[in-house]
Amino acid sequence: MPHPLIPDLERLVIPIAEASGLALQGVEIQAQRMPLTLVIKIRHADGQDVNLDDCAAFSGVLAEVVEASELMPQAYVLEVSSPGIGEELLHDRDFHTFRGFPVAVLYRDGQGLETTREGLLLERDEEHLQLNLRGRISRIPRPDVISVRLVTPATG
Known part of the structure; x- marks a missing residue:
């Protein structure tokens, strides 16, 4: 069962991604990790994969917005990445x-x-x-x- 915060996080991340020329590919909360890990998967809006610099830049912008939203009151690690091999094709x-x-x-x-x-x-x-x-x-x-x-x- 998906984590109950995922829809709220998606609503928060989508406009930020779009403003950066990116598309949200997925949100995952890995609650079994300590601290909890918030995984955000992105791709360029034109479908191209992102590189490490893209992920780092978006991570900085996103971290500020997630903190300000107070959706994640507990300690967490933010991980921004590109969907890779083994990923499900959806769109x-x-x-x-x-x-x-x-x-x-x-x-x-x-x-x-x-x-x-x-x-x-x-x-x-x-x-x-x-x-x-x-x-x-x-x-x-x-x-x-x-x-x-x-x-x-x-x-x-």
């Missing part, structure tokens, strides 16, 4: 950016069972997610797709 921009990359697709098959298929991402349109499976095109109905994650390319 149309993600599917465009990662065309040709290896992905794992979790979906419901014809019997309603959860199945995973790995291949190279071709495209996602209104009706299907298309994968290249060793030269063959596989089309998975979009409503059946549960999640799409980047994976490390298989070797061999």
